[in-house]
Amino acid sequence: MKHLHPLAVAAAALLLAPAAHAQAKLNIPQxxxxxxxxxxxxxxxxxxxxxxxxxxxxxxxxxxxxxxxxxxxxxxxxxxxxxxxxxxxxxxxxxxxxxxxxxxxxxxxxxxxxxxxxxxxxxxxxxxxxxxxxxxxxxxxxxxxxxxxxxxxxxxxxxxxxxxxxxxxxxxxxxxxxDPDRLVLKQIAAAMKGEKKPYMAAAQYYYNSGQDLTPALGWLDEYIKAHPAEYSGYYWKAKLLQKQGKNAEAIAAANQSLALVKDDKNEVAKAEYTRLNQAVLAAAGAKK
Incomplete structure (x- = not known):
């Protein structure tokens, strides 16, 4: 009878071992x-x-x-x-x-x-x-x-x-x-050709990034025309006018925003926009 090499026997035993003898996978720190x-x-x-x-x-x-x-x-x-x-x-x-x-x-x-x-x-x-x-x-x-x-x-x-x-x-x-300005200005130019024009967001970006505020004021006028009872449009118009040094117009816009915000039932928003408009009035030199 032909005898198998001991290594061959061991290998065969491993292949025939029950699945239960397979080693479990351990989760260890990397x-x-x-x-x-x-x-x-x-x-x-x-x-x-x-x-x-x-x-x-x-x-x-x-x-x-x-x-x-x-x-x-x-x-x-x-x-x-x-x-x-x-x-x-x-x-x-x-x-x-x-x-x-x-x-x-x-x-x-x-x-x-x-x-x-x-x-x-x-x-x-x-x-x-x-x-x-x-x-x-x-x-x-x-x-x-x-x-x-x-x-x-x-x-x-x-x-x-x-x-x-x-x-x-x-x-x-x-x-x-x-260079985010280059990319955002391209987005704004394209969006203004569409139906849903981002008047408010575009005006805010122009203000915050130091762009020419003339077109931004035009966008805010369009926003206010579509939302005449919303105080945020007047507030942002006041901010842009004050930044341009047009203090009398800024004061008028801030006061319009304050008049509208008085009717807001959200006390948190009312307090916040009252504070923000008062800050614009102070910067524009309004008399108390």
């Missing part, structure tokens, strides 16, 4: 937890997808992450950044889309890279020919070491934000800017 950050920015958004490595007793830059070499800017799959509209990264224009965010660390001087290959694992298959841009950045020391790497959007403004990488003893900032 060594480098995955993160997805989506932040409203300008007229759209910025989205980051990355994994956060930790020090665990190691040195990050110049150790775990060598100086002068392309790094995935995180762990596991390459970090990606998605822009919902055209932005400028450190002053260089980048179209809307998703990009691999790579970095080349140095002791003080860094380089950030946007690359078209968003499917690479790590930076092992990095191809410089797919770079969209390379921009320099400076590393600043952290007062206390940070155990786990982070990518955050800081100093958020309507048209700008800072992408900040922090880990170990270093923080590196990459400035991002947008």
């Amino acid at each position: 060594a480098s937890p995955a993160v997805r950050v989506r932040q409203a920015f300008s007229t759209s958004f910025i989205e980051l997808n990355y994994s956060r490595p930790s020090l665990r007793g190691r040195v990050a830059f110049g150790g775990l992450v060598p100086y002068g070499q392309v790094w995935r800017t995180g762990a596991n799959a390459v970090t990606t950044i998605r822009f919902g509209e055209e932005v400028k990264v450190a002053g260089q224009a980048v179209p809307a889309g998703t990009y691999a965010l790579l970095a080349i660390p140095g002791k003080t001087d860094w380089t950030f890279v946007l690359n078209r290959d968003t499917a690479q694992w790590g930076a092992y298959a990095y191809r410089p020919g797919l770079d969209v841009l390379r921009v320099p950045a400076k590393a600043a020391p952290l007062a206390a070491p940070q155990e786990t790497m982070s990518l955050t959007l800081e100093n958020l403004r309507p048209a700008a934000a800072d992408l900040v990488l922090a880990w170990d003893h270093a923080a590196v900032t990459l400035p991002l800017t947008a």
